[in-house]
Amino acid sequence: MKKHHAKLAEEFYDKIIKLHHKEFHYEYLQYVKWLDLLASKLSKEAVVLDLGCGNGRALKYFVDKGFQGIGIDISDKMLKLARKYVPKARFYKKEFTQINFNPNSIDAVISFFALNHIPKTEFKKTMNICKKILKKYGILLLGMVKGESEGLFKGFYGKKMELYGAGYSMSEIIKVLKLSKFRILKTGIEHFKGKYFEEDDVYVLAKKIN
Numbered sequence: 215m216k217k218h219h220a221k222l223a224e225e226f227y228d229k230i231i232k233l234h235h236k237e238f239h240y241e242y243l244q245y246v247k248w249l250d251l252l253a254s255k256l257s258k259e260a261v262v263l264d265l266g267c268g269n270g271r272a273l274k275y276f277v278d279k280g281f282q283g284i285g286i287d288i289s290d291k292m293l294k295l296a297r298k299y300v301p302k303a304r305f306y307k308k309e310f311t312q313i314n315f316n317p318n319s320i321d322a323v324i325s326f327f328a329l330n331h332i333p334k335t336e337f338k339k340t341m342n343i344c345k346k347i348l349k350k351y352g353i354l355l356l357g358m359v360k361g362e363s364e365g366l367f368k369g370f371y372g373k374k375m376e377l378y379g380a381g382y383s384m385s386e387i388i389k390v391l392k393l394s395k396f397r398i399l400k401t402g403i404e405h406f407k408g409k410y411f412e413e414d415d416v417y418v419l420a421k422k423i424n
């Protein structure tokens with residue numbers, strides 16, 4: 215049975231797809247310098263997995279550079295756009311904790327503003343799964359909305375629909391990653407102002423150490 219927070223996210227993102235696609239299109243990636251940094255650390259044939267890939271804009275960056283891309287997302291409408299705009303990547307409809315790639319098979323896992331839509335206990339589980347599927351010295355790049363609160367909220371994109379949201383501090387993310395045996399390589403906090411919202415975002419680049 216689908217988890218409540220995942221069902222809410224599926225319904226929400228299917229509904230606001232047009233607004234989201236306008237705000238987060240392919241020509242503008244607010245986190246491009248983090249993608250550049252990750253790309254500089256990957257070998258030519260590297261496989262990059264994007265958790266909550268949305269319209270596939272981050273994967274397009276990697277696929278255009280010749281890397282292999284895999285995206286998972288819970289929203290059918292997001293996946294439809296991703297398949298259309300990034301045909302060379304593979305996309306699957308999956309919830310984060312359902313991913314079942316082979317152990318030690320992925321070179322890099324990326325995720326931007328998607329793991330904020332699951333409870334914090336699920337975030338810990340997801341990081342353990344990432345550790346399992348990443349190759350030795352595989353890399354993890356996270357972009358997470360900074361904040362303290364966790365729970366159901368309304369008003370995202372001006373809509374009355376409910377959505378699950380969990381904000382994170384830098385130290386909280388680092389603590390979870392260290393418990394999952396990642397070594398932190400670089401961190402940063404950046405301000406984002408879009409048409410629909412304004413926020414601080416925490417970025418963490420980490421490496422699987424064993």
Ligand SMILES: C[S@@+](CC[C@H](N)C(=O)[O-])C[C@H]1O[C@@H](n2cnc3c(N)ncnc32)[C@H](O)[C@@H]1O
Pocket residue numbers: 219220223224227238265266267268269271272286287288289292308309310325326327328329331332
């Ligand atoms: C804010 S969007 C970010 C999309 C993309 N990462 C980007 O940077 O443009 C969050 C995405 O996470 C997906 N998502 C939310 N909860 C999810 C879950 N439990 N499992 C899989 N995908 C989920 C949504 O469908 C949505 O596409």
